Amino acid sequence: MENSSRDWSSFPDHLLATIADRLPTRIDTLRFRAVCTSFRAALPPPPPPNPYSDIHYFHHSPTSNSPIHFFIAQSTVYAIQPLSQISHPHHTPGAWLVKVEDSPSGDVKLLDPFYTSQVKNVSDKLPGSFNLLDYRVKEISKGYRLELATDQQRELSRSERCYTGKVVVSADEDDDDDEFAIMVLIQEKVVVYGKEEITNGTISISYKDRTLCVDPKSLNVSEPVAPLRISRIRAASSFHLVKSSPDLFLIRKNYFSGKSGDRGCRVGLNIFKLDEGKDEWVTVKDELQDRALFMFKECNFFLSAQEFSGLKWNCVYLPDRVRPNVDGDYPGSNAVIFSLENGCADKLSAFPGFSEIFWPPPSWLFS
Known part of the structure; x- marks a missing residue:
């Protein structure tokens, strides 16, 4: 033929x-x-990567005479894979996970995936150029956060750092619906921003150990799921919702006291899955199967070990509580892996075969 x-x-x-x-x-x-x-x-170029960069938030702090000025920053997690099968899949990861942020000037900043800091002094270890057609590039997740505006000529005090909250963007935004764009959760208050009007309304909520649903248009608050019945522990805890179709998971993350450099269970996790028939959370012990859960600063998501070789499955990748006050040496340098099999966590660097999905860049990226 x-x-x-x-x-x-x-x-x-x-x-x-x-x-x-x-x-x-x-x-x-x-x-x-x-x-x-x-x-x-x-074809025209796509719109700017962050359509919400013009939305600003001013928080009136009781410890400050002037309001704290924030804007909404966006980061994107990509999985980069080679077009052809790699020669040694057991020695070289089949995917490279990166988190980047596009600046207003057009520059792309490489961020530590587990935090919000820029990774510096690694440009000599990256390719000189990057052609998108030479690789498979898949967008994994977007994350949003409140970032201190450049016109804020002071550092936040320790008490003010708790004001940085969660930013949620509508996943099913309708172009004909001008009533909802994003929601900001800060200091147990929900602030709703519309496309046309900057602020639609603000409500106060109490959400510890409870699952609350806020209607973005009416601002009505409901509690569709019964409160969690879990034991109290002496640890700093936070709760995170993660969607993995068709299931919804709730993760309780606990940080225990420990010295920097200690190995072992400084991090604890309780994982629950929503039982829609009973409207309650049921405990998940060891049921992630071939998946890995990633808990980054702005977003959480699951990846399949079958689709992305180089993952340690049935585990959770998350930030270490022991965080230095300087930018990370390389992506993932301050992260841990929590194994659901044995219920313990260890530094990501202790798993060189599985940490290479973040750093160093795989050899096929330079070929």
Whole structure:
């Protein structure tokens, strides 16, 4: 059979536009436009990566005479994979997880995936250039946070650091719905921001050990699930919701006191799954199977070990509480792995075969 090839540069503009409208992420649009000059001429560049950068939040702190000025920052987690099968999958990870942030100037900053700090002094260990068409690039998750604005000419005090809260963006945002864009949880208050109006309303809630649902339009608060019935422990605890279709998980993260450099169970986790039939949380002991849970500063998500080689499955990757006051030496340098099998955590660096999904960059990235 005669081998025929198609001249993609002559592809009709209206079909290119139809395909572009169905691309789910910004990175997919960038890769599509990178095919050839005619594709770039026919399709406009995607919108800025952070559509909420113009929304600002001013928090009135009882410890400060002037309000604390925040803006909404966005980071994106990508999985980068080679186009062809790697030669030694047991020695080289089949994916590289990176968290980046696009600055208003157009620069891309590499962030520590478990925190919000920029990873510095590693440019000599990265490729000089990066062609999106040379790799599979998959957007894994987006994260949002309140960031101290540049016009804030002072550092936050220790008591003020607790004001940085959770930012949630509507996952099913309707272009015809101008009533809801994002919600900010700060100091047990929910602030709702619309697309047209900067602030729609503010409500106060108490949410410890409880699962609350806030209607973004009416601001009505309901409690669809019974409160957790769990024992109290002497540890700093936080709660996190993670969606893994079709299930919803609730993770209770506990940090115990311990000296810097100690190995062992400084971190404890309780994992629950929502039983929709009974409207209650049921305990999950050892049921992640071939999945790994990642708990980053701004986002939490599951990845499959079958899809991403180089993962330690049935475990949780999360930040270590012992955090230095300087930027990380390399991505993941201050993280731990919690094993659901034995209920203990250890530094990520103690698992070199599984830590390489973050650093150093895989050898196939330079080939």
